[in-house]
Amino acid sequence: MTQLLRIEDLRVTYRSGRGDIAAVRGVSLSLDQGRSLGIAGESGSGKSTVASAVLRLHPRKAGVEGRVEVCGKDVNSLTWGALRRMRWSDAAIVFQGAMNSLNPVRTVGEQIAEPILVHRPETTRRACDLRVAELLDMVSLAAEHTYSYPHQLSGGQKQRIMIAMALACDPKLLIADEATTALDVKVQAQILRLLRNLAVELELGLMMISHDLAVLSSVCDEVVVMHGGRIIEQAPGPRVFAQAKHPYTRALAGAFPTIGDPASRYRPQGLADDPVTVVDDVAEREFAAQCTSLDGDCLVHKPEFARYAHGLKTGCLRAEDLGIARTESTVAR
Amino acid sequence: MTTAPAPPRRSSARALRWKLRREAWGRTWAKFRANRAGMVGLAVLLVFAVIAVFAPLLADSHELRVSAASGPILAPPSRKYPLGTDDNGRSILTLLIFGARVPLLVGLMATVISMVIGTIVGMASGISDGWAGTVLFRLTEWFIVIPFLPLALVLATLLGGSLLSIIVVIGITGWPATALVIRAQTFSVRERPFMERARVLGAGPWHLMSKHVFPNVLPLVFANTTLTVAGSVLAETTLSFLGFGDPTAVSWGTMLNAAFGTGAVSLGAWWALLPPGICVIVVVLAFTMAGQALEDIVNPRLKEGR
Amino acid sequence: MNRIVLSATDLHVTFPSLHGRSEVRAVDGVNLEVRDGEILALVGASGSGKTTLSRALLGLERPTSGEVTALGKRLPTGGAALRGYRRRVQLVMQDPSGALNPKHSVYESVAEGIRLHRLVAEHNARGDDVTEVDLVARALSNAGLRPPEQFFLSYPHELSGGQRQRVLIAGALAVEPETIIADEPVASLDASLRGEILSLFLRLREQMRLSVMVVTHDLGLAWNIADRVAVMRSGRLVEVGTTEEVLLNPQHTYTRELLAALPSEQHRAGHEGT
Numbered sequence: 001m002t003q004l005l006r007i008e009d010l011r012v013t014y015r016s017g018r019g020d021i022a023a024v025r026g027v028s029l030s031l032d033q034g035r036s037l038g039i040a041g042e043s044g045s046g047k048s049t050v051a052s053a054v055l056r057l058h059p060r061k062a063g064v065e066g067r068v069e070v071c072g073k074d075v076n077s078l079t080w081g082a083l084r085r086m087r088w089s090d091a092a093i094v095f096q097g098a099m100n101s102l103n104p105v106r107t108v109g110e111q112i113a114e115p116i117l118v119h120r121p122e123t124t125r126r127a128c129d130l131r132v133a134e135l136l137d138m139v140s141l142a143a144e145h146t147y148s149y150p151h152q153l154s155g156g157q158k159q160r161i162m163i164a165m166a167l168a169c170d171p172k173l174l175i176a177d178e179a180t181t182a183l184d185v186k187v188q189a190q191i192l193r194l195l196r197n198l199a200v201e202l203e204l205g206l207m208m209i210s211h212d213l214a215v216l217s218s219v220c221d222e223v224v225v226m227h228g229g230r231i232i233e234q235a236p237g238p239r240v241f242a243q244a245k246h247p248y249t250r251a252l253a254g255a256f257p258t259i260g261d262p263a264s265r266y267r268p269q270g271l272a273d274d275p276v277t278v279v280d281d282v283a284e285r286e287f288a289a290q291c292t293s294l295d296g297d298c299l300v301h302k303p304e305f306a307r308y309a310h311g312l313k314t315g316c317l318r319a320e321d322l323g324i325a326r327t328e329s330t331v332a333r
Numbered sequence: 334m335t336t337a338p339a340p341p342r343r344s345s346a347r348a349l350r351w352k353l354r355r356e357a358w359g360r361t362w363a364k365f366r367a368n369r370a371g372m373v374g375l376a377v378l379l380v381f382a383v384i385a386v387f388a389p390l391l392a393d394s395h396e397l398r399v400s401a402a403s404g405p406i407l408a409p410p411s412r413k414y415p416l417g418t419d420d421n422g423r424s425i426l427t428l429l430i431f432g433a434r435v436p437l438l439v440g441l442m443a444t445v446i447s448m449v450i451g452t453i454v455g456m457a458s459g460i461s462d463g464w465a466g467t468v469l470f471r472l473t474e475w476f477i478v479i480p481f482l483p484l485a486l487v488l489a490t491l492l493g494g495s496l497l498s499i500i501v502v503i504g505i506t507g508w509p510a511t512a513l514v515i516r517a518q519t520f521s522v523r524e525r526p527f528m529e530r531a532r533v534l535g536a537g538p539w540h541l542m543s544k545h546v547f548p549n550v551l552p553l554v555f556a557n558t559t560l561t562v563a564g565s566v567l568a569e570t571t572l573s574f575l576g577f578g579d580p581t582a583v584s585w586g587t588m589l590n591a592a593f594g595t596g597a598v599s600l601g602a603w604w605a606l607l608p609p610g611i612c613v614i615v616v617v618l619a620f621t622m623a624g625q626a627l628e629d630i631v632n633p634r635l636k637e638g639r
Numbered sequence: 640m641n642r643i644v645l646s647a648t649d650l651h652v653t654f655p656s657l658h659g660r661s662e663v664r665a666v667d668g669v670n671l672e673v674r675d676g677e678i679l680a681l682v683g684a685s686g687s688g689k690t691t692l693s694r695a696l697l698g699l700e701r702p703t704s705g706e707v708t709a710l711g712k713r714l715p716t717g718g719a720a721l722r723g724y725r726r727r728v729q730l731v732m733q734d735p736s737g738a739l740n741p742k743h744s745v746y747e748s749v750a751e752g753i754r755l756h757r758l759v760a761e762h763n764a765r766g767d768d769v770t771e772v773d774l775v776a777r778a779l780s781n782a783g784l785r786p787p788e789q790f791f792l793s794y795p796h797e798l799s800g801g802q803r804q805r806v807l808i809a810g811a812l813a814v815e816p817e818t819i820i821a822d823e824p825v826a827s828l829d830a831s832l833r834g835e836i837l838s839l840f841l842r843l844r845e846q847m848r849l850s851v852m853v854v855t856h857d858l859g860l861a862w863n864i865a866d867r868v869a870v871m872r873s874g875r876l877v878e879v880g881t882t883e884e885v886l887l888n889p890q891h892t893y894t895r896e897l898l899a900a901l902p903s904e905q906h907r908a909g910h911e912g913t
Contacts, residue, residue, distance in 0.1 A: 042829035043800075184684040185856065189900035211830055218902035248831065255830035256905050259862045259886050259898065266841060268863040270834025349772070353744050353792060526737040530807070533697055534752040534814065535725035544751070548742040 003072075004173045004205035005031040005054065005091075010066035012049050012058060020063070023049040025229035027066075033172065036199055036206035038216030038237060040252065041226035047209050050226070051177045054207070055087055071172060088115050092166035094159075096178030101162075102150040108161050109146030112136070115168045135164040139194060156187035163194065173205045174198075180215065192219050213249075214256035217241055225249045364630045371626020377619035381612075385433040392427040397583055399423070407595075407602045417604035419588070420595040428583055429608050435573075435584035436616065439500050440566035446504025447565070448558050451511025456546060458512070459519025460538075470516065476509040485568065489577040496579045503568045511557050515550055522549045552631030559624030563617045570613050585609035643710075644818050644850045645696060645728060646672035650705035652691050665691035667874030668705070673818060676848045678840065680865035680882070682897070684856060688874040693820050693854045697730055710817075726756050729811035733823040735803035739795040745784075745806050746791040749775045752814035774813060781847075782809035783839055801832040808839065818850040819843075825860065837864050858897060859905055862886055870894050 012024040024046040031037045041047035052058045053068055056075050068075040071090045078086060095101075103111060112132045116123055123131070133143045139160040150158060159179065166174060176195060180188040196219050199206040210216050216223045220237040225246070233246045241253050254269025365371050384391065395401050402422040410417045416425035458469035485506050492498035522528070522545065531545055572578055573586025580587070592598070592605035652666040665688045673679050683689040694700040696707055698714050698721055707714040709728060715721045729752075732738040739748050753759065753774050762769045779787035782805040795803055804824065811819055821840070825833040841864055843849045853865065861868045861882055868885040870878040870893065878891040889895045 042831060185858075185897055186684065186900040189902075192902075212902070213830070214902035214905050251831040251834070255833045255859075256902075257859045257862050258905055259858060259901070261862075264863060265882075266864065268834040268837035268841070268860075270831050270837075349746060349791065353747075356792070525740075526732055526734055527740040529699065530730065530732055530738045530810070531740075531751065532699065533725060533730040534810070535722045535755045536751075537722075540755065545740055549740070 002033045003030055004033050004070065005029065005207065006067070006069040007050070007054070008067040008069075010050065010053055010068060011064070012046070012053055013063040014059070015061050015063065023062075023229055024053070027226070027229075027231055029224065029231075031173070031205045031207060033205055034199070034203045035222070036196070036208065036220040036237075038220035038223040039207070039209045039226060040211070040213045040216050040223055040240075041209075042211055042252070044228075045226040046229040047226045048177055049229075051093065051175050051207070051209050054173075054175060055091055055093055056083055057093075085119065088119050088169040088171065090171060091173035091175065092169070092171040093175040093177060094162050094166050094179045096181045100158075102158060104150055106149075107146065108148050108150065108153070112146075112161065112165050112168055115165060119169050131168070132164075135167055138167065138198065139164045154187075155183055156190060159183065159187075159191055160194065163191075163198070167198070167202070170202075171204070173207065175207045175209070177209045178211070179208070181210065181212070188215070195219065212256070213240060213252050225252065361630060365626055368626040368629065370622045371629075374619040374622030374624075374626065377615060378623060381433055381437065381616055381619070384430055385437050388430050388434060392424075392430045394431065396424055396427045397431055407597065407600060407605065409602075410604055416608050417602070419591060419605055420597070425588075425604055425608055428588055429585070429612060432583045432585045432588055432609060433612065435496070435579070435582050436566045436569045436586070436613070439496065439503065439569040439584075440562045440620075442500045443503035443507060443565040443568070444558055444562045446500070447507035447511060447561055448554060450505065451508035451557075452515050452550070452554050454508065455512035455515025456519050456542065456550060459516040460523065460542060460546065469512075473509045473512045473516070476506070477513070481506055481568070482571070485572060486575070486577060489572060494577060494579055496582060499569060499572060499578055502572070503565050507561055507565060507568070511554070511561060514553060514557055518550050518553050519546055522546050552627075556624055556628035556631050559620055559627055563620035563624065566613065566620065567617050585613050642675040643672045644675050645709050645852070646670075646707070647692070647696060648706050648708070650692070650695060650707065651703045652688075652695050652700055653703040664688075664874050666695060666702075669871075669874070669876055671869055671876060671879070673850050673852050675817075676844060676850055677866045678844055678851045678853065678864050680861035680868045681852060681854045681871060682856065682858060682861055682868055683871035684897075687871045689854050689871045690822060691874075692871065693730075693822055693852065696852070697728060697820060698724060722756070726814050727816050728818045728820065729814060729816040731804075731807050731811050731819055731821040731824050734827050735800060735807050736795065736827075738807055739803060741795055743794075744791065745779070745793045745795075745798070746775055748795075748806060749778050749810045749813050752810060756814055758814065775809075778809040778813035779806075781812050781843070782806070783835070784809065800828050801835065804828060804836055805839070808836075812843070812847075816849070818852065820852045820854065822854045823856070824853065826855070826857070833860075834863075840864055858886060858901060870897070 007027060007029040010024055010027045011022065014021045014023055027046070027050055029037065029050075039047045039050060049058065053064060054070060054075065056068075056078070058064065064076060070086060073082075073086060073090070075083070075086070102108070109129075109132050112135055113128050116128055116131055129146075132146055136143055136145055141157060141160055141164070145153070145157070145161075150161075153161065163179075174195075179195070180191050183191060192215060195206060195208070198204060206220070208216055208220055213223070213225070217237050217240045223235055223237045223240045224231045225233040225240075225244075225248070227248050233240075233244060233249045235243050240249070244250050244253050251270050254264070257264035257268075365375075388394075399421045402418075404414055404418040404422040404424060406418065406422050407420055408414060408418045408422075414424045414426070416429065419425060419428065454469050454473060458466045458473065460466070461469075485502050488502045488506070489498065492501060528541060528545055531541055536544070569578070569584065570586035570589070573584050574590045574593070576590055578584060578587055578590075586609075588609040589606065592602070592609075597603075597605040647669050650666055650669045650671075651664065654663045654665055656663050667688070669692055671681075671692075681689050681692065691700055695702050698707070698716075701716070709724060715724055743751070750771055753771055758774060759769065759771050762774070775791070776787040779785075779790055784790050784802065784805050790798075790802070790806070795806070798806065808819075808824075819840075824840070825836050828836065837860065840851050840853070844851060853860065855861065865882045867880065868878075868882050869876050870885065870891065872893050878885055878889065878894050885894060886898065889898060
């Protein structure tokens with residue numbers, strides 16, 4: 001299995017008038033072909049910054065340290081030309097609400113064809129039309145939608161078009177940044193199924209970013225939870241809910257109750273206060289104060305990000321007390 | 334409904350409101366202070382304001398009288414007359430000092446008229462969906478397309494050449510731009526969710542206008558005022574220069590008019606033309622700089638776009 | 640739990656469609672009641688008409704036919720009567736950052752309803768010796784902002800999303816309503832904060848016997864706090880019942896579809912193998 005994405009000790013700092021803001025503070029990740037990775041987190045957790053760092057979409061002023069490799073290429077040392085080529089043919093991204101970025105006066109077919117013609121100018125008109133039809137089929141849309149204009153489509157259909165556009169140049173890595181957030185539950189379920197099936201069929205590496213832990217857990221092989229620019233927990237997708245040890249992950253998981261579970265009936269769960277957005281040591285200490293099962297020790301002795309049984313990794317000091325066996329230490333910061 | 338204990342400290346609502354207002358002004362002032370161009374503009378304006386207010390202390394008002402003028406005619410700057418003399422033998426410096434009063438007074442008064450009309454018309458046409466709003470908007474557009482100068486000249490002729498009529502003329506020709514700005518802002522405020530919240534709380538139209546629309550429009554009114562004063566000062570100078578001002582009052586515009594009429598240009602008497610001209614430019618520029626700074630504070634998005 | 644505080648009878652709200660050819664029936668014959676001290680979840684996808692229904696219940700949208708009654712009295716259409724109605728039924732809006740006037744401090748935002756309804760005079764007439772400051776402080780601390788004085792002089796932009804939502808709730812509580820309609824009260828908040836705001840609704844119901852109608856697309860939210868659930872589609876209610884009935888034993892196919900669409904973690908029955 002080929003490794004599509006490798007991020008090593010990524011640090012991204014945004015420079016603003018009021019001083020620097022460390023959005024990502026030492027994140028390491030990897031993603032193999034045919035696998036899916038979910039990044040969960042809330043506003044300010046740095047999850048979207050990680051996504052933009054993969055395609056070097058962050059503002060030029062942002063300070064980036066660490067290594068990001070996509071298909072073996074070091075993204076941060078690519079020339080602009082090479083970066084542009086990489087952006088559609090190695091890795092593509094679908095944003096939240098991206099469907100609103102469709103050009104209203106051009107047909108859907110023309111817009112899907114655009115990246116193909118830009119990246120492979122030698123493509124003939126005929127080959128291009130065939131490819132568009134194939135892509136529409138991939139995202140389960142009828143071929144006649146080639147001639148539709150965006151306003152004739154529903155939100156879910158537009159999101160499918162965006163996925164078709166992202167797939168136009170056969171990328172190996174697909175990044176979906178809150179790609180289903182603005183959609184209704186039923187449409188969301190359809191799009192998620194589509195993404196999962198595409199990842200399997202095309203052997204894509206799928207990186208999904210969402211605030212919705214339930215969505216990630218149901219789609220992804222592996223889920224990491226980010227908070228304050230760090231990964232605080234990592235677990236196999238289906239196990240995140242059951243195994244989460246870090247109090248923050250548990251609060252996040254509590255926000256998506258299992259319907260029928262008497263434990264969550266009349267007992268909504270969550271953190272006592274807002275999650276920390278601007279990250280520094282003080283903020284971290286405040287977060288510890290909210291943590292119900294920790295006593296703040298983890299700030300005195302910075303908790304080690306350790307690997308536990310069942311593929312779980314967590315930065316929680318009490319993980320062992322909470323009854324899982326530690327297997328080996330990893331260094332993640 | 335009592336679940337919480339009464340607050341320990343009883344401060345009155347009015348005291349609280351005053352504290353808030355003071356803090357808001359403090360914040361605006363702090364931001365203004367950080368804007369260098371705005372501070373330069375403000376400093377220049379203060380200097381001119383002091384000159385205008387204390388003119389009788391800085392120069393002798395007797396010298397303004399043509400009959401009392403004792404100096405040579407159109408003499409270049411000398412020790413006795415640092416900026417030379419005019420065609421009547423009066424000191425240009427004295428004229429310049431007293432000439433500051435009319436433009437500033439007319440500019441400010443006319444702006445007050447423009448702002449009141451502009452704000453009322455703008456808010457009313459922004460808030461009303463019915464025919465009243467349409468009529469007001471058409472009226473605004475109508476005033477905007479009419480060129481300023483012919484309209485002002487016609488009005489000035491009709492009203493006669495007194496100081497008051499100049500103020501009225503400039504005031505009622507200067508409001509449409511303000512009305513448009515205020516109307517646009519009213520429209521955007523109207524659609525904000527907090528308007529709906531206030532409606533659900535039980536607010537009537539008057540409460541919505543005074544408590545929600547007006548405070549959100551006010552900063553724009555202030556910023557616009559400063560910019561409008563600049564226009565009004567320029568308008569006063571223009572009208573006076575063209576001979577439509579109050580012939581008995583000295584202003585930079587009438588100085589320019591006199592210099593032009595007596596052929597100061599062809600005689601090469603630059604001292605009769607340049608000082609009032611430069612003063613007008615400096616004052617207008619200062620108002621614009623201060624106004625721009627205010628606008629940056631109340632509408633930061635404009636600045637980013639620039 | 641029997642008294643009906645708010646009800647809609649055969650309610651229709653129709654809008655002219657964009658092209659003027661036909662009309663859009665946003666609410667199409669709805670019968671719904673909110674009972675004293677209950678939490679009712681009105682669930683539906685976007686475009687189901689749930690927001691229009693809630694606006695009609697608040698008197699913000701005039702029904703085409705049918706009627707809205709509060710405590711047996713018909714919803715007034717204007718004037719002092721409508722203002723009186725506003726005191727009894729309050730709204731907590733979806734987007735707390737837009738729903739607070741940026742020029743008003745927290746104190747002013749919360750005091751607004753108190754001033755509009757002259758509540759200080761009303762309390763004093765009843766013999767309560769309270770000032771406006773007392774009432775504002777009480778509303779803030781009931782909404783979980785403690786100590787309230789600390790928030791008086793803050794402006795909305797200085798607060799976090801969760802705090803802003805609490806200020807909105809405090810503003811609604813300040814007029815001492817019987818019913819609160821909350822439109823997606825947690826949709827724009829971070830997920831980990833959801834629990835606190837939802838707990839607040841449970842607590843308010845407990846302590847003040849407040850009736851709450853939550854308008855939401857989120858079935859998990861309904862499971863968390865609602866006593867009853869009403870499912871809406873295309874302007875009609877397709878299913879109304881207790882939360883357990885509707886969510887655990889859905890009768891209508893649409894409700895089943897909604898449940899099946901939930902990610903597997905949230906709905907074990909809908910779990911599909913990958």
